[in-house]
Amino acid sequence: MQAKLFGRRLMRARKNRQLTQLQLAERIGTSTTTISRYENGLSFPSKRRLSEIAHFLGVKVDWLLTGFKED
Structure with a gap:
């Protein structure tokens, strides 16, 4: 369940930045299959990959994982 919720938040953050899966994949050095x-x-990213994704999308790792923003 957590992986599905993470996936929804990832997709939302990616689309908010108006990026395709290909653009995100190229930026963090992975494949579109992995992003999909x-x-x-x-699938779920490693800690390092998770940090790269969050940094590139301009969101907090905590938000990707839990849906809550740090105050």
């Missing part, structure tokens, strides 16, 4: 698997809750 993340967004569909079929």
Whole structure:
């Protein structure tokens, strides 16, 4: 369940930045298949990759994981 919720938040953050899966994948050095698997809750990124994704999308890791923003 957590992977699916993470995937939804990842997709939302990516679309808010008006990025395609290809653009995100190229920026963080992975494949579109991997991004698709993340967004569909079929896979979960490593801590390092999670940090790269959050940094590039301009969101907090905590938000990607929990949906809550740090105050």
